[in-house]
Amino acid sequence: MTQNTIGNILEVRNLTKKFGNFVAVDQVTFDIQKGEIFGFLGPNGAGKSTTIRMLTTLLRPTSGKATLLNYDIVNQSDKVRKHIGLVAEKIILYDRLTARENLEFFGNLFHLPQTDIKERTRKWIARLDMENWVNAQVGTFSTGMKQRINIARALLTEPDILFLDEPTLGLDPQTTHLIRQFIRELNEQGVTILLTTHDMLEAEELSNRIAIIDHGKIVAQDTAENLKKIVSEKDHPTLEDVFLQITGTQIRDTGNERMTPTHGHRFGFRKTSRVR
Ligand SMILES: Nc1ncnc2c1ncn2[C@@H]1O[C@H](COP(=O)(O)OP(=O)(O)OP(=O)(O)O)[C@@H](O)[C@H]1O
Ligand SMILES: [Mg+2]
Secondary structure (H helix, E strand, O other): OOOOOEEEEEEEEEEEEEEOOEEEEEEEEEEEEEEEEEEEEEEOOOOOHHHHHHOOOOOOEEEEEEEEOOEOOOOOOOHOOOEEEEEEEOOOOOOOEEHHHHHHHHHEEEEEEEEHHHHHHHHHHOOOOOOHOOOOOOOOOOHHHHHHHHHHHHHOOOOOEEEEEEEOOOOOOHHHHHHHHHHHHHHHOOOOEEEOOHHHHHHHHHHEEEEEEOOOOOOOOOOOOHOOOOOOOOOOOOOHHHHHHHHHHOOOOOOOOOOOOOOOOOOOOOOOOOOO
């Protein structure tokens, strides 16, 4: 395995993504050290998922650069893909297939040897406490069960770094607890994690370091402990206090305000439309 001299698994430099005139990700720069859990936080529409999609080779950056284990995410995307796992915002599973069939399908899609597919399917299903459901159709599962299989799917390649885009969104406290515990264990076993979440307690509990992105730009980056020092008017500030101080309290439902106003929109704003 290629290793960086300063222990960074991921190095992101001035990474930028424009959709037309709209700058979704604006000169983003950060490093993730091997073995850490890196919390990537920001309001709705800040650019978290777009950044993740570039880092996982699904979306081509407009400019800037990122390397994963020294492999360039654009020019060496095949190499990069061998080392990453992605749990995206949307669950990617086939409802008509059973849990096992889903994992075998994706294992084949990843060109894994049959013995690895069988062994890893068994392992991750057990680790995510889904053994009783392995032969049931995913379409019959609760959201929490689907997400557990979805995480198993992302781990089939045994990645060095796992990108988790809001992995506990909409899950009950029990599943959330199981997934958080699982993330911790995975990390203890050496998997580096990039985690996005809107749950500030979750971010603080799990992350070694946190970056906050707002309007496409990184606006803060440090440990939760150090970030809290910037809140002066409270004795025991929470990460939420930090987040609101840095990003403000304005609701982000006006959409592409970074875009040059277009004709027909008198105030230059409109509802965010998610063109994927
Ligand atoms: N394919 C696209 N075309 C045009 N605009 C896009 C596209 N994908 C994302 N955007 C816009 O880029 C901005 C950043 O979106 P992104 O999904 O990265 O935000 P996010 O930080 O993940 O937000 P959330 O917390 O809501 O998931 C949003 O304004 C979004 O509407
Ligand atoms: Mg997102």
